[in-house]
Amino acid sequence: xxxxxxxxxxxxxxxxxxxxxxxxxxxxxxxxxxxxxxxxxxxxxxxxxxxxxxxxxxxxxxxxxxxxxxxx
Ligand code: SF4
Ligand code: SF4
Numbered sequence: 001x002x003x004x005x006x007x008x009x010x011x012x013x014x015x016x017x018x019x020x021x022x023x024x025x026x027x028x029x030x031x032x033x034x035x036x037x038x039x040x041x042x043x044x045x046x047x048x049x050x051x052x053x054x055x056x057x058x059x060x061x062x063x064x065x066x067x068x069x070x071x072x
Contacts (some may be wrong), residue, residue: 027039
């Protein structure tokens with residue numbers, strides 16, 4: 001599982017942090033070029049790949065990619 005955050009698009013609104021049921025995401029103290037504080041992944045091992053964060057981001061700034069499943 002990989003959480004991709006587009007640092008150019010994220011505006012630090014914190015909605016993904018608020019809605020994640022697993023407390024995977026958190027706000028960082030890093031700003032993007034627009035001056036917004038960026039969201040960060042703080043507990044990646046807790047992620048259930050539910051996509052709630054994606055659905056609640058108003059700017060489509062992040063998405064969660066599942067690991068490739070081994071076939072056979
Ligand atoms: S996919 Fe679900 S558990 Fe994982 S970070 Fe997003 S909201 Fe949290
Ligand atoms: S909801 Fe989207 S814009 Fe808001 S902090 Fe999360 S990734 Fe950034």
